[in-house]
Amino acid sequence: MxxxxxxxxxxxxxxxxxxxxxxxxxxxxxxxxxxxxxxxxxxxxxxxxxxxxxxxxYEYAWATMEFTKYVMNTLMVTVATTFLTVLASASCGYALAKYNYKWLSVFFLCILTTTMLPTEVIMNPTFTVIQKLGLYDSLWGLIIPSINTATGIFMFRQFFQTVPDDLLEAARIDGANEGKIFFGLMLPIAKPIIITLSIFSFQWRWNDYVWPLLVISDPNKYTVQVALRSIVGADNIDWVLLLSASVISILPMVLLFTVFQRYIMDTGASSGLKD
Structure with missing residues (x-):
């Protein structure tokens, strides 16, 4: 050197x-x-x-904040949304990558354009739809609007495009239908993307604040972030409670990343193919 x-x-x-x-x-x-x-x-x-x-x-924060209730609400929303997000993004990304229809390119372009819109722009019509469906002040009102994400669809599409078509053709020759190819072949190959998107989705939903604040009015249905905001009063702030509760709120994300970081974006798309 x-x-x-x-x-x-x-x-x-x-x-x-x-x-x-x-x-x-x-x-x-x-x-x-x-x-x-x-x-x-x-x-x-x-x-x-x-x-x-x-x-x-920490004992004071756990007892005062009723963290068990808020953590359970947040986990219900986060886990359900993450599972549905991965499933919807994977199926859509697979169709966009492996099906040859002209209108799919236009559809994909429309999906990408949604990333250029600020969240605040679509928040009002989304809230109106949730209200009309009777999902206001419901945890499902937090889950359903968050399932589809352009980022997840884009990630799966780009990954599935790297999977050789010969692998799919060999499975079809062996008699596998599209459902078996998707669930038995493509999803196992896409494990790195599934874990990566799961971590992202978990983080997005766990840290989400604005949308739960708009949709949830019942304190018993508050998520962790909304509950943390309720600590901040108009005249005073309990800093001891806020600091310790904030540390507790980030522990699940730290644990999740520590456990699954080695899987992030690790690729094995060519496994099962001869050189």
Whole structure:
């Protein structure tokens, strides 16, 4: 390695390290502050590490927030939406990638154009439809509008296009119908995309705030994010409760990513084919 290359490598490593610190600092501050007693949160001068570590904040948050109820509501919405999103996106992406109809190209173009629209633009008509269907103040009012996503359809379409048509033809020659090809062949091959989209969908729905705030009015049906917002009052904020509850709310996402990160975008589309 030349001196110039070594210098460039050192500079790039330093820049990446600085960016990592910049991104991690607010998260570490949130995490460490959640272990501080209320008297230390606004002490001057501010301290990064707590003088006295306390776990009582989490017990207080869990008991005060009724987290079990809110977590169950959020899990119901998140798991159901993620399952239906993956199934709908995979079937649509498969049709767009492997069926040769001219109108499918137009349909795909229409799907892509929806990514150019701000969420706020379609929120009003979507809310009207949900209200007309009698799904207002219902968890299904959160699930149904979130099933179809252009991102998921695009991901599956691009992946299925890399699967050789010879693999499908061999399955048809063996007598497999389209349903068996899709569920028995294409979905197992697309496991990396399924896991990737599942993580994205889980994150989107778990962190969703605006749509649940509009659709849900019953406090017993609040999701975690809406419940967290209810902590912030007009006159005061219980910072001990807000900080510890916020840390609890991000733990499922951290656990999900830690378990499944090795599967993200790992590809095995050519498995089962001879060289």
């Amino acid at each position: 030349t001196a110039k290359s070594r210098t460039t490598s050192i500079l790039l490593t330093a820049i990446v390290a600085i960016l990592a610190v910049v991104y991690l600092f607010p998260i570490l501050w949130l995490l460490l502050s959640s272990f501080k007693p209320g008297s230390e949160l606004f002490s001057y001068p501010l301290k990064f590490f707590p003088d006295e570590i306390t776990f009582g904040n």
